[in-house]
Amino acid sequence: MSAPERRSGIGYDSHRFGGEGPLMLAGVEIPGAPALEGHSDADVVAHAVTDALLGAAGLGDIGEHFPDDDPRFRDADSIGLLGEARRAVGEPGWRVVNVDVSVLAERPRLGPHKRPMAERLASALGVDAGAVNVKAKTNEGMGFVGRGEGIAVLAVAQIERPG
């Protein structure tokens, strides 16, 4: 039996503040924070992780799978879309090894929310909570994140299938 095949993918997303309703990050509602703007629930973390996962499997990007001009995805639950992406990636036999996320936000403070976010992502991805890591940092006052205009997220996903 040959060694398992492993691949990795990168994901990036950003959304500006100004939406309606609660701030949703990785499927977790962050109380007392301004919402992000977007066609779906604007879950910038779920979107970046979805792109990392699709990228690892060579399956394009989130916009091809869930077009933002498609009324089916208006106000969509993005953590649910991540679950759909995981199923698409599982079709050709891939399983998630690990996911690492950096959330760039001047506000709100995300320290207390990192663990619940990692757990929610892990459950959508069908992996142990230890396979998902969420980090949060400010942008030291620089650029659109630093000015508090929005949130940006970087994500990396590694997947594997039997050789």
Ligand code: MG
């Ligand atoms: Mg997005």
